[in-house]
Amino acid sequence: MNYENLPNRSIFCIDMKCFYASCMASLHNLDVMTTPIAVIGSFEQPGSVVLAASPPMKQRFKIKTGNRRYEIPKHPDIHLFEPKMSYFIDMSMEITKHISKYVPPEAIHVYSIDESFVDLTGTEKLWGPPELTAQKIQREIYNLFGIPSAVGMGPNMLLAKLALDLDAKKTGFAKWTYDDVPEKLWPVKPLSEMWGIGSRMEANLNDMGIFSVGDLAHSNLNDLEKRFGVMGNQHYHHAWGIDLSNLGEPLVTKGQISFGKGQMLMRDYHTRKEIAIVLLEMCEDVMRRTREAGYVGRTITLGISYSDRAMTNGFYRSKTIEVPTNETMVMYRVCIELLDKYFEGEPARQLSVRLTNLEPERSIQLDLFDERKDRRQVLGHTVDAIRTKFGATSLLRAVSFTDAGTALKREKLVGGHLA
Structure with a gap:
């Protein structure tokens, strides 16, 4: 694959770790990285779902997002909170406002309440190397708001997102380039670990003998398009790390809305x-x-x-x-x-x-x-x-x-x- 004429920007994707739990920790002067915290939908319902859990809650008590309240053990170290959605939204907006000190608003795409894409292309003369700027923003968010984060960088939105999900969520920061695709992306399996591929698509691809992202990248494009239409084309090019989306557009093919x-x-x-x-x-x-x-x-x-x-x-x-x-x-x-x-x-x-x-x-x-x-x-x-x-x-x-x-x-x- 020839990447010479493809976008090669400095885009990072930042994800606030266990955002709801981090917000409640910040509100109550707790350390989310050392305190077992769970945010649950409602205290009134024993079957209420855990919306967020801090790292110690996951590691020590094996409680994570999706567990039920009745599964949480009674332990003096555990802190339980109901969600404060207005506070979470305010915190998200303040974080975005801080990022806007480094780039104009059009260079920020808020993907969800706890995740955003930021295009640092062209900021080198103002702030220095983009990867150092991204890490600086990451540190400042933690120092100002007490919210830990993970950052993935790439030449487009897709590779930034993949660097985040597959690498940075374990290490804190990761930068991927097109050259990293064969070594870091292609070995990924099962296919549902790849952004944009759900369990049903994974099963359909498995039926075609495609089990890893590398298999997908080296499959027959015509066969994929014949079976899946435009989505087959998209998955094929995503397997090569190719994404032509502009910042602000969703990471899906136009027209695939519901x-x-x-x-x-x-x-x-x-x-x-x-x-x-x-x-x-x-x-x-x-x-x-x-x-x-x-x-x-x-x-x-x-x-x-x-x-x-x-x-x-x-x-x-x-x-x-x-x-x-x-x-x-x-x-x-x-x-x-x-x-x-x-x-x-x-x-x-x-x-x-x-x-x-x-x-x-x-x-x-x-x-x-x-x-x-x-x-x-x-x-x-x-x-x-x-x-x-x-x-x-x-x-x-x-x-x-x-x-x-x-x-x-x-x-x-x-x-x-x-x-």
Whole structure:
């Protein structure tokens, strides 16, 4: 592969280690690197999920993100906290503000609340070698905010991210170049360790005899494109460390977007009726965002995970409809159809809905046999406008006021957790 004409910038990706736990440690004058700390969703729920755990919590007590509160041993050294999402967001914004002292805002891409990409290209005359500048920023964040971090650097966003995930999270700092791809990237396996490859794609690639990133880099591009389309092309070039994304663009191919919502229920939902209530609220939220973005979609997906006491794991199923839509009730009816077909009566604890296979809303065609379609489209946008102006709970369906409804309670949360 000839890398001569490919981007060769000075980009680093910084990740705040166990961010929620680090924030709570900072707030309570604790050392996150020596104190066992766990941030859990709620003290009221024994099955509440651990959102973050400090290194000593992971090493000494084997408690990490995803464990349940009841799994945490009772020990005097352990500190438990509920999340303070407003504080976490404020801390994230302050960290970004500090980084902006070194580069202009357009050189910063906030990837998540605890992770950002920064382009240091052209700052050499101001701050010196980019790798030293990145490490200086890393030290200052720890000294100012008490938040430890890991930094990966690379000539593009992809290699910076890979250097972070595969190297720097163990060492604190790592810089990769195109020359490092054969030695550091190609040996990676299983394939799900590679950024952008999930378990399903890994299984599909394994079926083709591809088990490592090196196997992927040396596979037949035509075969990959024939089977996976544009995603096959992307995975092939990612295996060579190639990424043409500009800072600020997502690290995915343009057009590969979707709208979805996942929700962890605060108790087991045992009946179809209860689950259907939450599904209607979730479809309402997904379709509101779809309408605001100006899209319609054809493929609707429903996922349900059962509680730990269930005999099965749940399901994740999709249906593609003929006419693209952004109507709440259309999505809801498909979700109910999938629920009736695959629900096994086990207690549900987590739900997810998603709309994919998108196209612009203007592509909707008139339906001579559905005279009310235009009215429903106008009604949907009108309801969206009212909620935008007066708040998400200013207009609610009656089911949201039942015991199974979650919309009113979740409106008081930030990012699904306590503010």
